Structure formats: structure tokens, C-alpha cells
Amino acid sequence: xxxxxxxxxxxxxxxxxxxxxxxxxxxxxxxxxxxxxxxxxxxxxxxxxxxxxxxxxxxxxxxxxxxxxxxxxxxxxxxxxxxxxxxxxxxxxxxxxxxxxxxxxxxxxxxxxx
Numbered sequence: 828x829x830x831x832x833x834x835x836x837x838x839x840x841x842x843x844x845x846x847x848x849x850x851x852x853x854x855x856x857x858x859x860x861x862x863x864x865x866x867x868x869x870x871x872x873x874x875x876x877x878x879x880x881x882x883x884x885x886x887x888x889x890x891x892x893x894x895x896x897x898x899x900x901x902x903x904x905x906x907x908x909x910x911x912x913x914x915x916x917x918x919x920x921x922x923x924x925x926x927x928x929x930x931x932x933x934x935x936x937x938x939x940x941x
Contacts, residue, residue, distance in 0.1 A: 838867060840928070842867075847934065851933055869899065872903065873892055883910050
């Protein structure tokens, strides 16, 4: 079964790869893609956070979506360290590795295509 975290990391790779490929080719991203990508990113974070919080019996505020738009970069690490302790570094490092690998793959793909 596909978990929210697996879908999130797959989306993150595809999104970063696409963005990096456009940047490597020096082409501007279509506005629709940029908007949809941002909305999908926040929605996937919300879905993962809701699923993880239910597993750990944690209550969140009612308007978590807007709160995530403003501060996801602070909320996710806080949640991870609060629920997992030092092992929170594992998903954080995985997040960084996915971004770096997607960027590298896009650069290699752009160099091969020409």
C-alpha cells in the first residue's frame, strides 16, 4: 500500500526534477504548473502530517492547511523531533537527499539531451 510519506517523496523527486530541468534549459516554468505544484506540496505535507498525527494520537489546530502554507519548514522538523527524538534526522536527511538526487538527475538529463 502507498503511504503518504512515499507519495510525498515521489512527488518531491518529480517536482524537483521538473523544476531543475526547466532551470537547466533556461526555460520559465508554466504558471499553472508552478501554482499546482505549490498546492500539491502543501496538500501532501498536510496529508502526511494528519496521518502521522493520527498514528501517534496527536491533536492539531483546525486550520492546519493555512498554518502549513506559512510555516511548513518549521512545523515539520518540530513535529519530527517531538515525536521521534534524534531519529528525526533520518527523514530530514532523506528529504535533502531526494532534492539533491532530483537536481543531479535533471542536470545529467539536460546535459545528455543537449
